[in-house]
Amino acid sequence: MLEARDTLRESSLAPEAPVFDAAMMADAELAYSYLEQAEMNATGLALTVRKQINGKSFNNSEITMWDVGSLILGLLAAVELELAPADRIYRRIRKIMASLPVIQDGDAAYPPTLINVRDASIERRGFDACDFARLTSAVTRAAQHTALADACSQLIGKWQIAGLMQGGVLNNILKTRIQSSYQSHCAHYQTRVLPALGQSETRSPYREAFVGETVADRTVSLLYAVDKIGILPTEPLLLEYVELGPSAECAVLTDVFLGAMKYHFDQTGQLLAPSETPIDTSPWFVYQGFDLGHETRWNVSYRKGREVVFEPVASSPYGIFSTKAAYLWYAVRPCRHTRKMLDMAQEHARIDGFGMSSGLFLDGYTQMKNHADLNTNGIVLQALAHLKRRTR
Template sequence: MPATFNLSDYRSSILFAGGLVLAAGLAMSLDGGLRLLALSGATKVDYASEGLFTPAAPRALSDAERERAVVAWAYIEQNTRAETGWVDSVAGFPSTTLWDQGSYLLGLVAARQLGLVEDGDFDDRVRRMLDSFARLPLHDDKLPNKVYDTRTLAMVDYANRPAPEGVGWSALDIARMLTAFRVLERHMPQYGGEIRDVLSTWDLASMAQNGELYGAERADGETRLVQEGRMGYEQYAARAAAMWGLDVVQAISAERVLDWHTVSGVDVPVDLREHTAFQAITPTLSEPYLLQAFEFGLDSEALRLAGRVYAAQEQRYRSTGLLTAVSEDHIDRAPHFLYSSVFANGKAWNVVAEDGEAHTDLRTLSLKASIGWDALFDTAYSEALVTAVDPLADPERGWPAGIYEADGAVNDVYTLNTNAIVLEALHFTARGPLWNVR
């Protein structure tokens, strides 16, 4: 990758390749990893105490909130591919993952429920998407590949180069798509037959074995399985997999991997699977808790963990004066995708790339996390976060990813995930979790 980044080139394969490998840093080899975990102790969640925060009750959107939803929908309108009905993960670059198509479908349902999409347009979008899924080539004829060309549905690598045999599958990405399918079917049962026709060709059992989630990596002509998921993401994906009857009994609770670390005076949940032993990054950040809240509603465990993740970010602001809302995000310069965290790889407020390298100078105020935390907990601090990111709205392009902490510059990359999560957040404000039918 080049050492410098020209904004006019941000649609290049370099950016996309750096930005669509979420599962890679959250997977561990079968060789020794699970055996080591079995020898580790776990810290329990304190269910006797109340959570630090209570999710906000549904209410009518303000004019400003409705405008935020309109801006987010503009990204989807501008980046839908006529050939397939799929949406580009990064504006203008014709490639995607199942994680992002799941984001699209969830954002589409949210937009319909908010009255941004007419029924005819909604039906056309859903049917084009499902028709493409019916034609989708699968990795090893089992499960969807990690990356596809949004124009042709061809399996590709992260640089969008043809990869006829695929590069593997991601259990986390597939689980997000499974969530979207279940939410769609719950709201509109008329699509259930087509969804199940699609899934009848997927070998879902291959991604969940012995209670754990498994991804696949292809190298040197062979495919190997890896346990996939770290705390937060793992539980989110397991809840989705469980709705389709998969064996995820180990992964669905964080307790077996839970440890606590004091960050900015707050005890926050961290994954005890140390990155040095398991060769995978271990970020504690906002996104998986926000997704659980907006799509399913937080269970008692996730509510307690989410409250502490949020509280640490607020406390950092109280201590330093720096507005803090951290998540994984694309960035508009090398290395193009970073996990801004509360705690990662043994360090508080670490910012790590997929290879574990630290980039704390590139910490951003995440737009989706800012709007997301405000929708979830609706506090004075979350209102300050939204006030900071509101000026970034672009009615033509949607919402960019956020603001660099170091110099206040805009992280000027536009992505499907950011804009879809904004739609989900505003749906949560107006109607509660997407799983609820109101």
């Protein structure tokens, strides 16, 4: 990745003073309108994907704990951005927390993999360690607000995850087996979040690889670890900046990622903003990002039946410019190149009266029309609140 390192020296990647202007405030208002329109009165939760075709609505009413975390964090950002009365938002967050079910499994107690937003009934049993980390990040951040402290304490008090830890790693509970979450890009994020629940002895593949006498040695070792895990997306890499502040490992990977995106732009003219994204056509959900394990550095991965397909982002019909990724990159690393990313999203991803589109198809940067999702709009709000905070 010498190309990425050298590219970082270009003037277009030189840090610039962050800007938060009226257009960004309008984006925040639009993103918040998604959270309001998608709200379920009984639970405070929100529809995770909304699409309109010929005046008819098609909505996804199943929600993961990752999306619950994004909803809570988006609502907290809305308080910071003064998009609605704080008391009203706090009431909704308390309702969300009170509605979340807990599975009792021997000595362990944990939120399920998937629930219904309308009544919080369990749609899929099991436990997802990465999604739980996202929810934990949201709840512990919410606990810093006096009006939410009791609700957060009550929810955390229901969880008992010590029995799910093995050798410093939080296990996933799947239908038929237990699976370690260590070999994932979320494991490092977990090590930043779980100490808030008393789990301080946690393991991270990033941290354990980031060793050596020089920065170059540490970086190469870290990149080998990333290669072993697989495609590196924008999330949760940049979410660590917004929610927790960057670790040394996160900062190095962000440098390489940004340099590699700019190198791809220089070579192809294609502006990337990769992350995990729901899309408005089969296969409905794609993973994309920085892929050290394949000859092509930028790939999209998706399921086709039982097969997992990898395709170059540049030529795949499912290559997506992720709206949330564009806002995160500018919020975390403002420079001329990330401003181009933000400008692309602002120009093409707005759906008036509906929310921010999940993304743009890289072939022509055409919008996923009338297709928006909770995670995108929650993270856009997070990014904009972070950006506004940096300009103060």
